[in-house]
Amino acid sequence: MTIEPLEQLVQSFEIAGQDFSRAGEVSSKIRRILQQIGAPVETIRRTSVATYEAEMNVVIHAQSGRIDLSADRCAIQITVSDVGPGIVDLDLAMQPGYSTASEEVREMGFGAGMGLSNMARCADDLSIDSVVGQGTTVKMQFRTNG
Ligand SMILES: Nc1ncnc2c1ncn2[C@@H]1O[C@H](COP(=O)(O)OP(=O)(O)OP(=O)(O)O)[C@@H](O)[C@H]1O
Ligand SMILES: [Mg+2]
Secondary structure, eight states: OOSOTTOOEEEEEEEETTOTTSTTHHHHHHHHHHHHTTOOHHHHHHHHHHHHHHHHHHHHHOSEEEEEEEEOSSEEEEEEEEESOOOSOHHHHHSTTOOOOOHHHHHTTOOSSOHHHHHHHHOSEEEEEEETTTEEEEEEEEEOOO
16 A cells, blocks of 8 residues: 555545435545555455445435545544434344335335445444434444555
8 A cells, every 4th residue: 555654544524314316425435545545456345335335324314424534554444423313223233134214215226234234244343333313323444454
């Protein structure tokens, strides 16, 4: 990677909830940034998939949110925080196939209930903090092995 050992890349992006016309823009931007700094292809792939799923969850399930990206030579850290309904039962939400997505959202091709399990599979570390009625924060780490 082209960033020096002690250097850190830090950037933030806003996500608009319910705006399907812009859905996926932030994860695409982050993918381009990771390509520019020369992160390993395999790390970029995992980070992009998981970040896209997290971004879509904000668009679909929350009112607004943001993604904070930080990267150094060893790892990429993605924090996705939103203002929204929160997750009532996290264990249930993590189960593949569980979804509260509306019929309308399912007709657009989302709501298979695979996002969170996909994120858990792609990330080296995943933690979710959620307060019902307030919002959700998802933290993910991706090692570069660099
Ligand atoms: N940011 C969030 N805010 C509130 N609820 C969420 C959030 N992320 C996930 N959930 C809850 O967890 C459930 C499972 O999420 P997951 O991403 O696995 O599936 P999905 O978004 O419903 O469908 P898919 O991701 O396959 O399109 C959601 O249906 C929703 O109830
Ligand atoms: Mg999802």
